[in-house]
Amino acid sequence: MTTVTIKDVAAAAGVSVGTASRVLSGNPATSAASRERVAAAVERLDFHPNAQARSLRSARTHTIGLLVSDVRNPFFADLAHSVEQAALAHGYVILLGNANEREDQQDRYLNTLISQRVDGIIVAPQGDGSGAIRSLLNRRIPTIFVDRTVEGINLPSVTTDSGHGIRQAVEHLAGQSHTRIGYIAGPQTISTGRERFTAYTKAVADNFLSQDPSLVYFGDFQAASGSSGVDALLRLDQPPTAILAADSPMAVGAVAMLHRMDVRIGADIALVAFDDIEWFALLNPALSVISHSVENMGRAAVELLLQVIDGGTPESVVLPSELIVRASSSTPNPAGSVSSLRKN
Numbered sequence: 001m002t003t004v005t006i007k008d009v010a011a012a013a014g015v016s017v018g019t020a021s022r023v024l025s026g027n028p029a030t031s032a033a034s035r036e037r038v039a040a041a042v043e044r045l046d047f048h049p050n051a052q053a054r055s056l057r058s059a060r061t062h063t064i065g066l067l068v069s070d071v072r073n074p075f076f077a078d079l080a081h082s083v084e085q086a087a088l089a090h091g092y093v094i095l096l097g098n099a100n101e102r103e104d105q106q107d108r109y110l111n112t113l114i115s116q117r118v119d120g121i122i123v124a125p126q127g128d129g130s131g132a133i134r135s136l137l138n139r140r141i142p143t144i145f146v147d148r149t150v151e152g153i154n155l156p157s158v159t160t161d162s163g164h165g166i167r168q169a170v171e172h173l174a175g176q177s178h179t180r181i182g183y184i185a186g187p188q189t190i191s192t193g194r195e196r197f198t199a200y201t202k203a204v205a206d207n208f209l210s211q212d213p214s215l216v217y218f219g220d221f222q223a224a225s226g227s228s229g230v231d232a233l234l235r236l237d238q239p240p241t242a243i244l245a246a247d248s249p250m251a252v253g254a255v256a257m258l259h260r261m262d263v264r265i266g267a268d269i270a271l272v273a274f275d276d277i278e279w280f281a282l283l284n285p286a287l288s289v290i291s292h293s294v295e296n297m298g299r300a301a302v303e304l305l306l307q308v309i310d311g312g313t314p315e316s317v318v319l320p321s322e323l324i325v326r327a328s329s330s331t332p333n334p335a336g337s338v339s340s341l342r343k344n
Helices: 006-013 017-024 032-045 051-056 074-089 103-115 132-138 162-175 191-206 223-234 248-260 278-282 294-309
Strands: 063-068 093-098 120-123 143-146 157-160 181-185 216-218 242-245 270-274 288-291 317-319 322-324
Touching (some): 063 103, 074 093, 074 294, 093 103, 103 132, 120 132, 157 191, 162 181, 162 322, 181 223, 216 223, 248 270
Parallel strands (some): 063 120, 120 143, 143 157, 157 317, 181 216
16 A cells, blocks of 8 residues: 655645645644645545654754765865855755765765755765665655756756857857867766767867867866876877866866976967866966856755755756856967977
């Protein structure tokens, strides 16, 4: 026999889960009409609340779990700060976990957050949604995704429209006479890695630029793969004259390797990074970036999660991205300058 839950009662009564919960707990902050509809639904469905579960959930802890993908990534450090400040403004504190771009470490932290009885969880997910993420769904713990999503799991999310900024970047580089644009991609097991690669592929085709598959190096959103990507791309027989890195740590690795190879950014090669880290503007030359607001992302994530905690079903939020042109990509393609250095 199927167990009737409070969600079933709320649906039958035509109210939110939060309203149904307040009615059943005797909270006076409910309307007479809501109380009547919930009472009728309880009788019709023969609903018997689990007294033990209700006592465990009767008081909120006013804590929110936040699981970021890699705390060393400046983007996620800024995201954690933004979430923390937004949560504090609503009377909540956060418990922070670091997945380190690993699914097993993600699951360990999520299981710990579950045991800590947090009121809800904001997670930048790893993998395919199995393991502890599935456990969150089964336990009906209020959860939203941030920055990334998992295909087939329908949770509210706050993400970025990466395509707009990437299209702007490719069009900008094409306008500087670059026809071979190298791309250091993120892992294709992660939604942002797939979306940004798709956007790059489409933008290159739309601008009639080289679609040579060797111009793409698949990294892992960490700095070492940015360095390896530059090394591989510049050793091609026909190396790119511009490079787009799909996140900030890989851009850091790319900058380090270009300096090591004595390739001048903005003169010998153009470079654009996804994510606008504060100190990218302080480099010499300053780094062109695809910017999106991490502050808005963190604030929106907290607001969405609080709606879910209150029994709501909010719509997902998609934030814009925008190209910011700086000196690293503002010089027209210096034909042949990279080719002369590629074997060094």
